[in-house]
Structure formats: structure tokens, C-alpha cells
Amino acid sequence: MTDLTDLTIAEALSAMKSKKISAEELTKAYIKKTEEGRKYNAYVLETPEVALQAAKVADENYAKGTERALEGVPMGIKDLFCTKGIRTTACSHIIDNFIPQCESTVTQNLLNAGVGFLGKLNMDEFAMGGSNETSCFGPVVNPWSKDVNLVPGGSSGGSAAAVAAKMCAAATGTDTGGSIRQPAAFCGITGIKPTYGRCSRYGIMAFASSLDQAGPMAKDVKDCALLLKVMAGHDEKDSTSSRKAVPDFTKVLGQDVKGLKIGIPNEYRPQGLNKDVEKAWDAAVDMLKARGAEIIDISLPHTKYALPVYYIIAPAEASSNLARYDGVRFGQRVDGAHLDDLYINTRTQGFGKEVKRRIMVGTYVLSAGYYDAYYVKAQKVRRLIQNDFKNAFEKCDVILTPTSPVSAFPIGDKSMIENPINMYLNDVFTVSVSLAGLPALSLPIGLSANGLPLGMQLIGKAFDEETVFKTAYALEQDAAFKRI
Amino acid sequence: MAVDSKTVQKVALLAKLKVDEDKVEATKDEFNKILKWIEQLNEVETQGVEPLVSVNEEHLVCREDEVTDGNIKDKILANAPESEFGYFAVPKVVE
Numbered sequence: 001m002t003d004l005t006d007l008t009i010a011e012a013l014s015a016m017k018s019k020k021i022s023a024e025e026l027t028k029a030y031i032k033k034t035e036e037g038r039k040y041n042a043y044v045l046e047t048p049e050v051a052l053q054a055a056k057v058a059d060e061n062y063a064k065g066t067e068r069a070l071e072g073v074p075m076g077i078k079d080l081f082c083t084k085g086i087r088t089t090a091c092s093h094i095i096d097n098f099i100p101q102c103e104s105t106v107t108q109n110l111l112n113a114g115v116g117f118l119g120k121l122n123m124d125e126f127a128m129g130g131s132n133e134t135s136c137f138g139p140v141v142n143p144w145s146k147d148v149n150l151v152p153g154g155s156s157g158g159s160a161a162a163v164a165a166k167m168c169a170a171a172t173g174t175d176t177g178g179s180i181r182q183p184a185a186f187c188g189i190t191g192i193k194p195t196y197g198r199c200s201r202y203g204i205m206a207f208a209s210s211l212d213q214a215g216p217m218a219k220d221v222k223d224c225a226l227l228l229k230v231m232a233g234h235d236e237k238d239s240t241s242s243r244k245a246v247p248d249f250t251k252v253l254g255q256d257v258k259g260l261k262i263g264i265p266n267e268y269r270p271q272g273l274n275k276d277v278e279k280a281w282d283a284a285v286d287m288l289k290a291r292g293a294e295i296i297d298i299s300l301p302h303t304k305y306a307l308p309v310y311y312i313i314a315p316a317e318a319s320s321n322l323a324r325y326d327g328v329r330f331g332q333r334v335d336g337a338h339l340d341d342l343y344i345n346t347r348t349q350g351f352g353k354e355v356k357r358r359i360m361v362g363t364y365v366l367s368a369g370y371y372d373a374y375y376v377k378a379q380k381v382r383r384l385i386q387n388d389f390k391n392a393f394e395k396c397d398v399i400l401t402p403t404s405p406v407s408a409f410p411i412g413d414k415s416m417i418e419n420p421i422n423m424y425l426n427d428v429f430t431v432s433v434s435l436a437g438l439p440a441l442s443l444p445i446g447l448s449a450n451g452l453p454l455g456m457q458l459i460g461k462a463f464d465e466e467t468v469f470k471t472a473y474a475l476e477q478d479a480a481f482k483r484i
Numbered sequence: 485m486a487v488d489s490k491t492v493q494k495v496a497l498l499a500k501l502k503v504d505e506d507k508v509e510a511t512k513d514e515f516n517k518i519l520k521w522i523e524q525l526n527e528v529e530t531q532g533v534e535p536l537v538s539v540n541e542e543h544l545v546c547r548e549d550e551v552t553d554g555n556i557k558d559k560i561l562a563n564a565p566e567s568e569f570g571y572f573a574v575p576k577v578v579e
Contacts, residue, residue: 101562196540197540210537236547239544243542304524311522312525326500327565328564329560329564329572330565332565333565338577339575342575343500345502348501348502357514360501360511364487364491364495364519367498376535378525379536380534381533384528419517420518421518437539437540
């Protein structure tokens with residue numbers, strides 16, 4: 001028998017249904033891979049007993065013929081999702097002893113569909129970072145690393161590395177400015193940030209509430225489609241979750257892309273764009289052209305302002321969301337003589353450097369006298385960025401861009417540690433989509449000259465994940481990317 | 485708008501954080517670098533543009549004003565660093 005961890009979710013489900021394999025065998029295979037892959041530091045907590053218990057239930061359900069949509073699929077969960085009774089830390093010291101008393105809606109939806117949890121996955125502290133280096137559990141190693149240890153991207157770096165190294169069938173991720181798509185690109189896997197409102201944010205530790213979205217990270221497009229169907233849907237516990245019906249995304253896979261209008265934004269092709277990235281982009285355009293899609297030049301004129309807008313809005317929202325970590329109701333406490341000292345000591349010692357930097361920037365841009373100059377100004381430009389996309393989608397059905405301007409870089413890169421703006425610039429192709437709340441998927445398209453995965457991003461209209469999936473599936477067939 | 489050391493200390497206090505004396509200068513410089521970078525937004529003409537607060541285009545619905553849970557004191561206190569008599573406990577704040 002081949003290695004069971006090579007199977008996609010769709011393949012594994014069909015093998016379990018036809019009794020060729022059991023959920024227990026599948027789960028044990030992933031547990032073994034998890035143990036072998038500890039050098040990657042992808043998991044911050046392994047829960048093999050939880051996964052095996054779910055597998056036992058799954059095998060009973062298969063025997064009775066009462067299996068659910070994802071019965072017996074072993075997954076890893078980003079450590080930002082509250083999992084009832086299972087330690088959840090956001091990879092921050094300030095809350096590294098937290099045992100949730102409730103289950104996030106997205107993980108509850110997965111549990112209800114028969115998924116088993118293999119453990120909690122590493123990430124940048126509170127999802128703030130693009131390299132997984134801000135985690136209080138230390139960095140994750142990209143499984144594609146050769147001589148030098150490379151970052152897996154971030155913030156969902158543990159999720160991307162675990163999927164790439166076959167340490168789980170798929171993982172959950174969250175994306176605020178690119179945190180699903182960029183690590184998916186760096187690790188040669190597929191991930192989708194759905195439209196804002198598709199998935200409930202209930203039980204996901206909040207970073208920037210007007211941007212945060214959960215999504216699946218998996219081996220291929222079809223698995224992402226299967227997972228998103230289960231993860232998405234309206235939730236009374238999150239008033240911003242959409243009431244729109246969630247379609248069966250797998251239905252569109254394999255549909256013809258002939259005549260589909262593919263937008264190519266010229267602002268995403270700046271002078272000096274990485275040659276490998278440019279080549280991969282051109283190749284993807286050719287693949288779609290060969291299938292009869294129509295390539296349309298479009299303009300997103302406010303692209304260059306997306307990053308500054310993001311780095312006002314996201315820290316502003318973070319500074320309010322992270323006010324709750326004060327050492328009183330949960331998490332670590334560092335004592336002080338007075339209550340104020342307790343707050344200050346707890347927060348100063350509990351939060352990491354990047355998180356404190358963003359809280360400070362956020363506090364400043366929201367403070368009296370500066371609110372209009374920074375925060376309101378950013379919200380106005382955010383409107384212009386959204387309008388850019390609305391105008392572009394008058395002319396095209398879906399937009400194709402690279403996911404990241406670079407491939408995975410070494411852990412401890414000096415230029416990014418010394419100047420945080422250099423790290424922020426990695427999100428240049430992903431943040432404007434987040435600001436506009438649109439769905440976007442990243443899939444691996446090929447390798448760079450030095451053998452590292454490169455991702456392509458497909459951006460859709462709001463709540464039109466179907467066109468994104470359809471186009472991604474066509475590209476996936478043509479790219480024939482070889483997973484590890 | 486460049487900030488000075490005093491502003492850095494003030495912002496830290498507002499955020500309930502402490503910046504060590506010997507780190508104030510470096511923090512100030514880094515802060516100014518980020519502020520200068522985000523101030524490129526001043527190039528954009530935004531006269532008459534409505535600020536985008538949320539991309540959500542569906543009307544938020546109010547649910548019935550009724551109790552949906554309760555009697556979960558133990559759950560609420562389960563992660564408290566310190567609790568006493570069914571309350572969160574903090575250092576004495578009244579002399």
C-alpha cells in the first residue's frame with residue numbers, strides 16, 4: 001500500500017467509504033508523520049489521543065453507513081482557534097496556559113462533519129507577522145528548505161508547513177492581510193481566504209475584526225472546496241457572518257474556463273519584479289489563454305496605498321482587541337503593587353516585540369488629535385481601494401496575480417528584523433484583497449530557479465468563490481505541481 | 485508628524501505597556517519610520533469620500549433581547565489567574 005498520507009482528502013474519503021482503508025489507519029499514518037516531522041516545529045501541541053478517538057467514531061459510522069461529510073479526516077488546527085478543553089495560545093506567552101471553555105464555530109463545524117484534530121499549529125504571535133518568527137514557541141522550518149532553514153511564511157506558517165510535510169490531511173488557517181495565502185505559496189500548498197463574512201469569527205482570537213477571515217489550507221483545490229463548504233455558513237454568534245447560502249464548491253471544478261475574462265492588474269508588475277515570479281505569472285496566463293480564457297488588462301490605481309492603509313487599520317483594531325489581555329480574567333499575570341502596575345507588568349512581559357509595536361502604533365493612530373489624520377484617512381483610502389476592485393470587476397470575472405513578490409526566505413533575515421517595513425512589503429499582493437473583503441486563493445504554479453514553490457493568487461468578486469475555484473482547478477491541472 | 489520621546493512614553497502608558505528608559509530612543513526612531521511610511525496616504529485626494537468602516541453589505545440584524553446562556557460561573561472563572569468567592573481577584577484598589 002502506498003503512503004496513506006499521500007492521499008488527498010477526496011481520495012481518502014472514497015477509500016474509507018469503500019472500506020479499502022480505515023480512519024484509524026489513516027490517522028495513525030498522520031500521527032507517525034507528525035512525530036517524524038517534529039524538526040519543523042509545526043505543531044505547538046500534539047493531540048494524537050483526540051484524533052484516534054475521532055477515528056474510532058468515524059470507523060463505526062462507516063460500518064453503519066452513517067458517515068458525515070469529512071468523516072475520519074485528520075486535521076491540524078491553527079492555534080488561534082479556540083478548541084474546547086485543548087490548550088489554545090495564539091502562540092503568545094500572555095495566554096500560553098489558556099484552556100478554552102468553548103469551541104470556535106469553524107472548528108465545531110469541522111467536528112460535526114467528522115474531522116479529528118491532530119493538534120494545534122504554530123503561527124506568528126496573534127497572527128502578526130509574515131514569517132512565523134514572532135511565535136513564542138519559536139520559528140517553523142519550511143519543509144522545502146535545503147541547506148539553509150527557510151521560513152514557511154506567516155502567519156499560518158505551522159499550518160502550511162504541516163500540510164506540505166503531510167503531517168495532517170489539511171489545516172485551518174486565518175488571513176488578515178495574507179496569512180493563509182502567503183504561507184500557502186511559500187510551502188507549495190493551496191489555501192483560500194474566503195469573502196469576509198463567509199466563515200464565522202466566533203472563537204477565533206481576534207486580531208483585526210474588520211479583516212480577519214478563516215479558511216482551509218490543503219493539498220489541492222478540491223480539498224479546499226470540500227473543506228470550505230463545511231467551515232462556512234451563518235452563525236448567530238457572529239453578526240458579521242453572512243446569511244448567504246453556501247454553495248457546493250466542488251460542483252464547479254472541471255467546468256470550462258473558455259470565454260472567462262481574466263484580469264491582469266498592471267500595478268502588480270512593478271519595475272524590478274522578481275524574474276522567477278514574473279515568469280511563473282506569464283506561464284499561468286498562457287495556461288488560461290490556451291484554455292480559451294480572455295486576458296484583460298485592468299488597473300487597480302490605489303494598490304500602492306494598500307499597505308499603509310493596512311498598517312493603520314490593522315494595528316488600530318488590534319490595539320482595541322488586545323486590550324482584554326490584562327492578567328485579570330485569563331492568561332498569565334505578572335503581579336504589581338497596584339492594579340495599574342499589574343496591567344503594565346503583565347502586558348509588557350507577556351506580549352512579544354512585534355505585537356507591542358503594533359499595539360503602540362494602533363494606540364497612537366486612535367489617540368485624540370490623530371484619529372482623523374490617520375484612522376479616518378485610512379478608512380477613506382480603503383473605500384477607494386474597494387472601488388478599484390468594483391471597477392475592475394466590471395471588465396473581468398476573476399483576477400490573476402502572483403501571491404507574493406518573493407519565494408521563501410531564510411529564517412533570521414537581517415533586513416527584515418532591522419526594518420519591520422521590509423517584512424510588511426511581502427504582503428504587497430495580498431493586503432488590498434483583504435481590505436476589499438474579497439475571496440482569494442493561492443495555489444502552487446511551479447518552482448523558482450533555486451527550487452522553491454511559487455504561488456499564484458486568484459481574486460474573485462465578493463461571494464463568488466465558485467469562479468475562483470473553477471479557474472484555480474483549471475490552472476492546477478495544467479501546472480501539474482509536484483507536492484513533496 | 486514626527487513623535488518625540490515624551491509621546492512614546494505617553495502612548496505606552498495609554499496602551500498599558502512600559503518602554504524601558506534605554507529603549508525609548510530606538511522605539512521613537514522606529515515609530516517615526518513607520519509613521520513616515522504610512523503618511524504617504526496624504527498624497528491621496530479623499531475629499532468627499534465616505535470612510536469604509538466594514539465591507540459587510542448585509543444589514544446587521546438585532547436578535548431578540550433574551551438570555552441565551554447563564555449559570556456558567558465556573559467556566560468563566562476557569563482560566564482566571566486568581567479568583568475568590570466566585571469573583572476575579574485583583575490587588576486592592578480602595579485604600
